[in-house]
Amino acid sequence: MLDMKFIRDHLDQVEQRLATRGGEISLAGFRQLDERRRSLLTESEQLKAKKNSASEAIAKVKDKSQVADQIAAMKEVSSRIKALDDELKVVEDELQHLLLTIPNLPHPTTPVGRSEADNVLIRSWGEPPRFDFAPKNHWEIGEQLGILDFERAVKIAGARFALSTGAGARLERALISFMLDLHTTEHGYTEVLPPFMVNRASMTATGQLPKFEDDLFKLVDPDFLLIPTAEVPVTNIHRDEILKKADLPISYTAYTPCFRREAGSYGKDTRGLIRQHQFNKVELVTFVHPDDADAELERLTGHAERVLQLLELPYRVMALCSGDIGFSACKTYDLEVWLPGQNAYREISSCSSFGDFQARRGGIRFREDDKSKPEFVHTLNGSGLAVGRTLVAILENCQQADGSVVIPKALRPYLGGMETIPSP
C-alpha cells in the first residue's frame, strides 16, 4: 500500500511512475474519495467536539429538567453525527479498497520496460555444460531413473502434481536441508517453520489479497487459505508490531510447500516439474531499516546465488523491468538457471525489495530511538531456492551419457555420500 498523503501530494508523479508498469491506473477516483473523506471527517469531528462539551455541561446539572432543551438539541446533533459517520464509513471502505489494489511504485533503479523481453542481464555465472550426446528433459531422466512418477501423480491428485520416489524424494529432502543449513550457518538467517495455511489479514499484508484471490487455493473454511509462498506466513510474523531498531535487520529462512492455482497458465510448462500446483521452496525473508534496503537486496540475492554456486549450476541474474515486477515489489532480481533440456535459462529464484509497501499494509514498524515516532520497516524476500526447479536443474545439467546423474559434491553429505543416481 502506498502512503495516502504521498499520493495526495504527488498525484501526477505517482500516476506516471505507475504507468511504467503497463496497464492503466487512474488516480482520479482517489482524489475524489480523499476529498470527500476529509470533508466528512472535519464536519463529524466538529460536531463531536460540540457534543462532548455539551455532555460535560449536562453532567454538572443535577436537575435534568432544567436542561431538557439542551438534551433535545443534542439528540439532533447525535443523529447528524451518525448520518455523517455512516457515509464516512462507506467512503473510507472504498478508499481503503482502492489503496489495496494500487501496486507498488517501481524503484528508481528498476529498468523501465513493457515485458519480460525488456529485463536486463546483470551478470552470469558458470558455463552451460557441453554434451557429446543429446541431453534429455528432466521428466525423461526422472522417469527412466525411476525417481519421478508423473502418471501416478495424476491419478492421486491431478495435472500439475508430482510424485517423487526413492532417490528423487531423498534428493529433494537433501536439497531442503542443504539450503536451510547454508542460510542459517553461513548467512545468519534464523530458521522458522510456519503454518502452511494463513488467514485473510496475512494474505492482505503481503499483497496476495484482495487482487489475486484467483491464484490461491481456498479451503471449505473460508477463513483459511493455502500459502502460495513462505513469504506470506514469515513476513506476517511481525505484523502489527513495533520492533526495536537494535533488532534490525531480522532475517528468517523457511522451508514450506507452496500451493498455486496457476490460473491462466494452462498452456505453459504442462510437462515436468517446472510449474506445479504444489512445490517445495526454501525462502529468505528480511526486515530492515529503510536506509539498508538497497544493500540488503544485493546481499539477499547473493545468498540465493550462493546455493547455485555450491551446486555448480550455471545461472544468470536478471533485473526485472517495470512491466514485469510483481504487484508488491519495487525492485526484483530473478535468478535463472541453465536448463539443457530446454536449452534456455529458467527462473529458479526471485529476489525482491518491497520498500515499505508490505510493512504499511501489515503495520510492521520500528522506532529510530525511544523518543521518536514509529516508522515502517522495509521488507525483502527471495527464493533460496525453489526446490523442485533445483532438482530439475541437477537432473538436466548433471546427466551422463549412460542415463545416470552425478550428484553435486556439496549435496553428497546429505545423501549418505551418494555420488550418482545410477541408471537402472
Place this chain on the structure above:
RNA sequence: GGAGAGAUGGCCGAGCGGUUUAAGGCACCGGUCUUGAAAACCGGCGUACCGAAAGGUACCGUGAGUUCGAAUCUCACUCUCUCCGCCA
C-alpha cells in the same frame, strides 16, 4: 463437539452510566541528590487520523445497538485459558 472463565495502555491491574484528560504499580526516558552506583524525590512516558497552527477526534478484543452521554448496559461474533470428549 460439550461446559465454564476471561479479553483494559510495553507489562501487572483498578474502574461496571457523567468528578477518567483510563486510578495505582512495574518497566522505560530525562533531571535533582551522590566521588560513582543504588535508593529517594521531581518530571516525562500509547497509537492513528483531521488541521498551516492552536487545537480537535477516535481507540479499553471486533461489530452492531440503547442513551443527551458507554471502558461501564444489551446483542452478535472472534480469540485466549480451564475441564470433558475426540485425536497425530
